[in-house]
Amino acid sequence: MMIIREVLALIAFLIGTAFGLVGMVGLFRFKDPYSRLHAGSLCGTTAVFSYLLALLLLSPSIASTLRMIILIVFFLISAPTGSSIVARFIWESQDAEAHRSSMNREDKSL
């Protein structure tokens, strides 16, 4: 039973590492804050979520398992909301104007 959990945790760890490395590359290769936000929220959500799944499989007791399930649910709510707050800040601060001059500023639907 323990070996199955360890193998599944290893698979989740490898998936999280792959997503995290790709996100870190994107954080340095992209040119404007919107693209960096895209790469960053990809790696910040998917890599950390995979790591939390691996840690959930490796958790030692029932108390830590229940706490970790609450943490995962709260993380899945809070991480996209934080990215949305950052995206709204970028839109209102007009930091991406130098890279995307043709962006339609009249669209206030965000």
Added chain:
Amino acid sequence: MSEWILQAMLYTLTFFAVITLVRLLIGPTASDRLVALNILSAVSLALLILWGVSTKRTLYLDVALVYDIFGFLGFLAITRFLKKSKEGS
């Protein structure tokens, strides 16, 4: 094998945190720094949970939950403050 996975996870999370800190330091605008800070809060949450699992103490998981809630509220405060200081100048 379980200790090996936890050790490898500690190394990769530290690597992600260092890379994100570099982006946070050299980011040209405030938006880039805020994007890096968003990732850094998630990575440090994962580090706290990893420490709680590898030392088999549930105290760190409670700390991680409170850290997640207050990091989320801190984002609202930081964006509100930066917006207000930019409008004031």
